[in-house]
Amino acid sequence: MTTPIPLLSLKTQHERLAPELRQAVVRVVDSGTFILGPEVKQFEVEFAAALGAQHAIGVSNGTDAIRIALEAVGVKPGDEVLIPSFTFIATATAVSALGAVPVFVDIDPVTMTMAPAAAAAAAGPKTKAIIPVHLFGYPADMDAFCALAAEKGLHIVEDCAQAHLTTYKGRTVGTIGDAGAFSFYPSKNLGAAGDAGAVTVIDPDLAEAVRQLRNCGRETGGAAYRHVRVGQNCRLDELQAAVLRVKLRYLAEWTANRRTVALRYIQNLQGLPIFLPDPGRSGTVHTFHLFVVRCDRRDELAKHLTARGIGNGVYYPIPTHRQPAYQDVLTRPTALPHTEEACRTALALPMYPELELSAADSVCQAVRDFFK
Numbered sequence: 001m002t003t004p005i006p007l008l009s010l011k012t013q014h015e016r017l018a019p020e021l022r023q024a025v026v027r028v029v030d031s032g033t034f035i036l037g038p039e040v041k042q043f044e045v046e047f048a049a050a051l052g053a054q055h056a057i058g059v060s061n062g063t064d065a066i067r068i069a070l071e072a073v074g075v076k077p078g079d080e081v082l083i084p085s086f087t088f089i090a091t092a093t094a095v096s097a098l099g100a101v102p103v104f105v106d107i108d109p110v111t112m113t114m115a116p117a118a119a120a121a122a123a124g125p126k127t128k129a130i131i132p133v134h135l136f137g138y139p140a141d142m143d144a145f146c147a148l149a150a151e152k153g154l155h156i157v158e159d160c161a162q163a164h165l166t167t168y169k170g171r172t173v174g175t176i177g178d179a180g181a182f183s184f185y186p187s188k189n190l191g192a193a194g195d196a197g198a199v200t201v202i203d204p205d206l207a208e209a210v211r212q213l214r215n216c217g218r219e220t221g222g223a224a225y226r227h228v229r230v231g232q233n234c235r236l237d238e239l240q241a242a243v244l245r246v247k248l249r250y251l252a253e254w255t256a257n258r259r260t261v262a263l264r265y266i267q268n269l270q271g272l273p274i275f276l277p278d279p280g281r282s283g284t285v286h287t288f289h290l291f292v293v294r295c296d297r298r299d300e301l302a303k304h305l306t307a308r309g310i311g312n313g314v315y316y317p318i319p320t321h322r323q324p325a326y327q328d329v330l331t332r333p334t335a336l337p338h339t340e341e342a343c344r345t346a347l348a349l350p351m352y353p354e355l356e357l358s359a360a361d362s363v364c365q366a367v368r369d370f371f372k
């Protein structure tokens with residue numbers, strides 16, 4: 001192994017964008033406006049347009065985006081919210097922050113997103129909402145979740161933290177449920193220069209509720225120091241919005257690059273005893289936030305790659321329902337075999353838009369060598 005290949009890297013991207021990013025930051029500093037100014041407003045318009053959403057509201061991070069969206073649709077303390085256990089813990093903590101109860105649901109063994117039948121089985125009289133997570137950039141089965149929500153009168157908040165521009169049957173995720181919650185954590189497909197997030201909604205009243213909840217409960221255009229809700233300070237700031245506006249212009253191109261790398265992996269890794277992700281078809285597009293394979297000898301494979309300087313990562317080693325933080329709030333006994341299996345076998349290979357195909361080929365060769 002010669003040059004190390006990282007799991008992900010922002011270096012090339014930031015080198016290329018440095019002049020534009022500097023210009024954007026200086027523009028904000030010179031403007032003297034740092035909170036809820038023109039950059040946030042413009043970013044909200046541009047992000048909504050990129051997704052085909054009616055409204056996008058910038059917030060402080062993805063966790064707050066989920067929590068605010070849940071509160072805006074009416075989730076209250078004691079309500080149950082169905083979530084996959086196989087996700088980043090923020091999906092669950094956003095529910096808990098409201099005093100609501102996350103009910104952990106198993107995943108589909110093929111897509112690794114929440115299994116609709118398992119969600120239907122877990123829905124009870126206290127269930128108020130569902131959070132399908134479009135994990136790693138692959139869309140959850142939204143037709144099934146919309147049908148379940150309609151049947152049981154539930155709200156849907158899509159966790160799109162890993163799925164900017166992902167589409168499901170021709171529709172961009174974040175525009176299908178009642179609300180979508182996005183993270184712009186720096187390493188996400190669209191990343192800020194710090195923490196940032198957004199909520200997308202269709203309904204104008206819901207949009208206003210989200211705007212109030214992110215800004216200390218103040219009505220949009222309302223009098224200063226008059227507050228109509230108990231909201232928090234979860235605002236997106238001007239500097240982050242200006243950075244995001246620069247990066248948003250490249251998101252479609254970066255997504256296409258991610259898919260090119262993924263398709264190369266899929267082509268070159270055929271025939272090995274590993275399970276490969278589905279890139280999607282006919283309007284359903286995986287945007288490959290992470291390229292995750294599954295392998296029975298995962299830990300050995302990870303060691304082998306690391307020894308060759310090839311970055312890799314385990315997402316996620318511990319299912320959320322087994323996290324120490326969640327041991328005393330389980331609502332009912334949970335057997336989540338597909339979740340456990342994914343935590344045991346999933347391994348992410350290097351993935352970022354600037355990854356050269358020759359580097360992807362080196363990764364594939366290293367994986368092939370492992371199985372020789």
Ligand SMILES: Cc1ncc(COP(=O)(O)O)c(C=O)c1O
Nearest residue numbers: 061062063088090091161183185
């Ligand atoms: C699936 C998922 N949900 C929620 C979040 C929370 O986003 P943030 O880190 O911006 O709060 C993340 C990302 O970290 C995530 O990957």
